[in-house]
Every structure is written in structure tokens, then in C-alpha cells.
Amino acid sequence: MDAARAVDDTVVVTRGGVVRGRDDGRAISWKGIRYARPPVGALRWRAPVEAEPWAQPLDAVTFGAASPQRPNPAVPLGPDTVMDEDCLFLNVWRPAAPAEDARPVMVWIHGGAYTFGSASQPLFNGTTLVADGDVVLVTINYRTGALGFLDLTGHATPQQPFDSNLALRDVLLALAWVRDNIAAFGGDPERVTVFGESAGGGILTALLATDAASGLFHRAIIESSPATSMYGTDRSRTVADRFLAAAGVSTDEVDRLRTLNVEAIVDAAMTVYADIPSEFPGTLAFAPVIDGELLREAPITALRNGRGLPVPLLIGTNKDEATLFKFMKSPLMPIKGEAIDTMFENMRADNPGLEAPTREQVLDAYETVRHRTLGLGIATDIGFRMPTVWLAEGHSRVAPTYLYRFDFTTPMLKLIGIGAAHATELPYVWGNLTSAPKDPTFKLGGYRAGVEVSKRIRARWTGFAHGGEPDAPGSPWPAFDEGSRATLTVGRADRVVDDLDRELRGGWGDRVLAFR
Template identity: 60%
Template sequence: MTELTPTASAVPADRLVVRTSAGLVQGGESDGALFWKGLRYAEAPVGLLRWRAPVPVEPWTGVVAATDYGPAAPQISNPAIPLGPDVVKDEDCLSLNIWRSAASTRPLPVMVWIHGGAYTFGSSRQPLFDGTAFVSTGEVVIVTVNYRIGALGFLDLSSVATEEQPFDSNLALRDVLLALEWVQQNIAAFGGDPERVTVFGESAGGGLITTLLTVPSAEGLFHQAIAESSPVSSVYDSVRSAKVAQRMLDQLGVAAGDLARLRDLPAVDIVAAGMAVYAAVPSEEPGTLAFAPVVDGELVPEHPITVLSEGRGLPVPLVIGTNKDEAALFKFMKSPLMPIDEQSITEMLTEIARENSELEMPTRDEILTAYTGLRTHAIGLGVARDVGFRMPTLWSAEGHATVAPVWLYRFDQATPMLRLVGVGATHATELPYVWGNLDTDPKDITFKLGGRKTGRAVSERLQARWRAFATTGSPQGAAGDVEWETFQPAGARSTLVIDRHDALVPDLDGELRAAWGDAVLTFS
């Protein structure tokens, strides 16, 4: 953010100039939307604040320009997640962005977006997440949040902490919590209603949201949630996080008696070491991630999948779902994150069974009954999709529906090009439709063989449902759309299939549930 020269008297009467709890900011206007970008909610997490809980931003004097995005969190470039032109990457990344319609005058419900990226990539500054189209109807205020990622955001060094060198756990989750506190304190000044806050996110962002649903200190910071393709069960215990911490220390060449060096290492070196660990962990232990939220017994008292499946999460309405072909992207990108081949899947299932020895887990053959008739590679994609995304989503929906309304979906829409290259409705393909931004990346192949007309129609319906959920508490969308019934574990288990034409399907996942059984599996 850049400080402007304040007037000699008072700040001009300008709707773009807003007083926050830390000082005055001046935004901009474009295409019928007012926006404020790069708003700091925390001090730079550097030096002694590296690997510590975020600290609220210090007040400033004058008027700070808020017309450009803040830096993205340090990361390597990933062609699958374009950050936009002229991107700056810096540890001083704890900022957020706000959009609302220029025509809106009343307090509006707020939707707070948590971006994805395997807990290691991405930013709120991605062109895909520009909120202009989302706020065009004047129904909601959009907030997008930056948080620490990779080793700087998810490495848990508490196992090696000392009195002289303290470290905190779940740094990224703490960032999001502080951002939500900032929203509660400040969003009214931007035209938002702090009593009607919906958090929504995809992939890692969805995982942070399902974890938030089990964090006691998050109560009251949001009132509804949307979790898209959440890896709900990819949250690990302190034993595994300690192993990752030691692996990182070894990779960085930092001895236990020299922890002070961790505060001074260049961020680029930490990112490089983190990427080596990021690649090694799932290769050696299929189905696991190096960096993810941790059950620390403090901020996250228990495994989220356990809490949610037992109906003990924060009792807020929830929209949750996955994409039909989640795992295809990981195969297409040759990503190590998801086990696709038979050997790695067998290793993963064996390890899950070992970690859940007290449960009556289905056998490998029983699980494979859900994939009868599929080719070998399709079986691998199906198992990876379901163990990583669909089954944890179902377990969460089953439990959370006992304490709050739940709407379950599956996103099936795929363009001709995505079907041709064999990825279909894969991981993250719903995002352009959710945001109404179908053409943000000139290198994107999605619509190269057509499908934009259908895409716009799907996007309009999907956005209408997400906005309706934020404004009314029910994702029914526009008049004439298929009615979306709540998910009832003891009833029809209705699922909305989002495609060229939406359809409500009873017990869409019946065969899958039967094959996987009733055991709710954790990944410690």
C-alpha cells in the first residue's frame, strides 16, 4: 500500500475513502464496482514474527492508497495457477481485497474467499478471483484473503521450539482467523454486514474452511460456509508434523542448536527447501501432504473429519461438494500429490488401515466393488478422487447435517476441450463458473473448442445459488432453477448435480458409500 498526501484539513468526502481500525484507505472504481486492494490486516511476518502467530497491523497516519494488490506469498511459479502480471512475491503478504457494487447503498451480506493451491501455491490476487462480476448484481460484498502458504505457512516447528526460539502452529489458519476478525471490525465501513458473513473456498481453501468449522475460537466470525473440493481429512497429527519439521531442518542444513538461523534465512531458500519436501513426502507416503493444517490440541483440538462426521462442528449452514473427475488434473499435471497407480494406491490403503486399526475398515477388494467395469487407470483415478475428496466430503455432510442445514453437490460440467484431453470436470474447473470469469487467462484451453454459451449459463446459475446462500441462507438460485433440497442422512440424501442442466439426484453416492463402509477414516 502507498501512503497518499493527506489534505491539510479533513479527508475529502469521497466514498472511496474509508476509515478502518488502523487508518484511512482510498480505493478505486471500475466497471460499476468499488474496490479496495492490498489492505493490510497484519504486520509483515518476518524476522522474529516468522513462524509466529500473525500480529494485527499497526495504525498509520494519512490516507493509504488501496488500488493495487499486495504481494503474493513466496512460492515458485506454477503454470496451473497464474498469479497475474507484474506479480511481486514477498513475506509481507498478509492483505485482503474488497469489492462491492457502486450502486449499492444498504449493508450487504459478505462473502470471504479463501484461495486454494495445495497449501503451497496461489494468491488472492489471481485474475480468476477478481470480484467485479460477482458483485455486479449488488447483492453481496466480496472479500478475498491472502495467507501464508507452503513451509512459511504450514510448517509446524512447535516440536523443536524452545523458550529462546518459540514457534506457533497452524500459521495460515491463524492468518485466516485474524482476517475474519478484521472483517468483523471493519467491513461495515465498506458496506458489508458483519452479522452475515459466508466463508467460501476451494481445495486448500476449502480444507481451511472445513478445519475452521471445528475450531472453537472461530465461533461467531462467520455464519455460513461453502467448501468446494475440500481435502477434509488431509489434516495431520503432531507426530507426522514433527517428522516434516525435522525433514525441513535437514533440507535447510539447520541444526537443533542453531534455530535462530531460521529467522534470517532468505525466503527463497525456504521456498526451495519446502518444494523439495513437498515433492518427497507424497512420493514416500502416498496420499499424504507435507504441508497442511495440524491437530495441535490447541487451535485445532481434534481431527476435523472426526468432529464433523460426529456432528460436533460449529452449527452453521454448509454447502459442500466435489467435482466429478477430481483426480484427473493431478494425473494430467504429473503431480505427486495424489496416488494414481495400483502400487501407490495399495500402499496408501495399507497405511490408512494401519492408522485406523481400531475401525472395521473395508478391504481393498470391497472398496474396488465401487469401480467395477472401469479400466485400470480409471480405477486409480476413482480411488484417488474418493479417498482424497468425495468420501471425506460425504462423511462430513452426514455428520454436519445433524446440527445444521447441509446442501451437497457434485460439479459435472466439462467443456468439449476438457473432455477431449481426458480431464473432464476435474479439480478446480468449477472456479471460472463460480467467479463469472471465463476468460481471464489467454493460455487457458478450457473453451478452445467452444462451450462459452453453455458456460455462461452454468456460471449464472451457479453464481445465483452462491449469492442466494449468502443472502437468504438457502442456495436456491433464480426462479425456475431446480430446487435444491437439503442433504438428509436418514432420508433421500439429495445431491445437486451441476452440469449443462442441473439435476437433483437421490443418494447419488449410494454404491460408493456401500463399498467404503461406515468407517470414517482419519489420516494422522
């Protein structure tokens, strides 16, 4: 069945079948649309397969299941969330107001350390974003943790084949669904902007360096990408071996993996999730793999050298990224001195022949930073800021690129030492400033200023999706180039600063530093 016009405001004919949504007065939403067959049984750890058509109209009014994961207070899924390995669903929002022309499309890729999160998180309710921004929005689930990022290809046999980069393949299939179906929802398949944060930003960083993604999106917005946290097959084989040991599966009985209880998979994955960064500071257990097939080279290398897909890019980080990881006692970021020293040693070993900066050179960039926050600054910059700067430098040579740093915080977040931490920009991007009932963000004030920040940042994000420059009323944002290095700082008042990262670049240098 070909994509066709909407039968009425809430009923849409897709290639797979009819879907019936819900109109809340500001936006119409369709939730829980299957884009792939259940990745279970023989399809566990295999590339996703396009969903089969359905015969009866689908009441698309509830979210599909989230990928199985442990509860994490930093990534609240919502009280009614169901978890299931059968999780490859997507959701669509569009403004309730009619439009004569097709609207631009924004496709959201959620974050969560490649291990947590879902498209159905309350924070990602799309009503405000689409109603005020006049866009069609798609939010997608992908497989997380070991189910989406464990690379078992080194243990494959003719009888037990495995595929790599499963979550990336999930996203690619979802983007193909958007290309084939979004016109029926009033979206323009020739104006698709992908946007994502943290792990979602990392996935998009990988897709920018992936030939298979060519033509599936036309602009990209990347927030707080761990752009250098992608590794080769030697490291992924180490993770796979650790996972098998944690799951109690020997290397000569990989056939058991197809029938292993999913709770046992999540448990083993969480063991490896904590152990790998503790033993190898600065690295992640689960992340995209440079497999020589889907990812032929490290994305940071491809993008730094101008070999990424030449689409306009909006990219940036938050000023105090690492404070969230310290606050949550997360093992993911090397914050203490011993861990940072080990990270430097491992990085030098992984970059033989590269004139990596010495520890003393790097510390010179933090001479004005108080000692107790030194580790937080180093972790923020090697994990997020410097990879983003390196990436922006390279991509600006092939497509318009806009670099930002999100600095806005509230009195309460500043008081408890979080500041503009990792993910704190998300409520402002979505216009959902009070989506969590116990959110302490505005307990000491700052809400009125936050509303204005949200209006400006949403105007920039959606204006960019419409095909323009990411300007806000009275606040233009010039493109980044290696001459002026114009960078937008988002605060109570937005400012454009030339070469905001000059001191950091002096300390870290202009050579990409990454683990292999």
C-alpha cells in the same frame, strides 16, 4: 479510530486508517489493505499480530505481495505479481450501485495445495460476482508452504518460540478484521459467508471445528476440501525434521531459521512437498496440524460427529478431481496401483481397530470403471468425495447442509481427458470464464452453455450468502439429510439426485478413513 461511514464512494475510514479505492463503473475495489504486521524476523513462524494504524490515506489500488512460492502453471498468479514474506493483505469489492441496507459479505480463501496461490490471482477478480450478486467481497492472503504450515513447535526453546497452524491464525485474524471494519464498506458483519476451494476449503473445514472461529462467520461454502488431509503432531514433527535437513539446519541451531533466506525456505519446502507424498501416498507435507490447541481433534472427526460450528453449509466436489493432478504430473495424488496399495496399507496402520474396507470391497464400487481410469476414481474419492460425504452426513445433523457434485465440462476438456477436474468450477463461480489468455477450455465450443452454468452457480452461491436456500431460477436445491441424501449435480442442466453416492458408500463404508 472507529470504523465509520464512507466519506465518498471510494474513500473509507477503517479502524486502521483511511483507504482510497477505485471505481470501475460496476464495482469499487480496495486492494492491498494490510491486516497484520509483516510476519518477518522475530515474527516468522509466530502467530500474526494485528496491523498498526497508518497516519496518511492509503491508495488501495494495487494488490499486496503474494506469499513466496515457486511458479506453478496450474495456479497462475498473474504477470505483475510480487512475492514477499510480508504478504498479509486483503482486498475488498462492493457493487458501485448504492444500497439502502448493508449487504451480505463473502470472504474468499484461495486454494493451492497449501503451498501456492494468492488472493490476487486474475481468476479472483470480484467485479462480476459482487455486481451481479449484490454482495460485498473480501479476498485474503495467508502464509503458504513452510511459512504458513510448517509446525516447528517440537523444536521450540524459550529463546526461540514457535507457533503452530500459522495460516489458520492468519485467516482468523483476517476474519476479525472483517468483523471490525466491513460495515464501513457497506457490508453486514452479522451476515458473513466464508467460501474456499481446495486448500482454502481445507482451511474452512478446520475452522468449522475451531472454537476460535465461533462468531466470525455465519455460513460456509466449501469446494473440493481435502478434509482428511490433516495430521497429528507425530507426522508434523517428521515433516519439520525433513525440512530442517533440506534447509541444511541442524536441530540444535534452530535460531538460524529466523534469518534464513526466504528463497532457501521455499526451496527446502518444495523438496519436502514432493518427497512426503511420494514416500507416504495420500498424505501432504503441508496442511493444518491437530495440535491440541487451536485444533483439538481432527476436523473430519469433529464434523462427522456433529461437533462443528452449527452454521449452514454448502459443500461438494468435482466429478473428476484427480485428472488435474495426473495432467500436471503432481506427486500429491496416489493414482498408480502401487501407490494405491501402499496408501491402503498405511491407512490400515493409522486406523488400528477400525473395520476399514478391504481393497476388494472398494474395487467393487468401481466395477463399471475402465481399468485405465480406476486409479483416478479411487484417488478422487478417497481424497475428496468420500470425506465430503462423511462430513455432510455429520454436519446435516446440526445445521442445514447442501451437497453438490460439479459435473460440467466442455468438449475440449473432455477430449484431453481432464473433464470436470479439480478447480474447474472456479471460473463459473467467479463469472470469469476467459480470464486466462491461453485457456483452451472453450476452443471446441461450450461457451454459451458455460455462461448459463455460471449464472446458475453464482445465483446459488450468492443467494445462500444472502441467507436463503441455494436455489437457481426454476431449479430448487433441497437440503441434504441422511434419509433422501439429496445431491445437486451441476451440469448443462442441474439435477437433484437422491443418494448419488450410494455405490461409493457401499464400497468405502461409513467409517471415516484418515491418516493420523
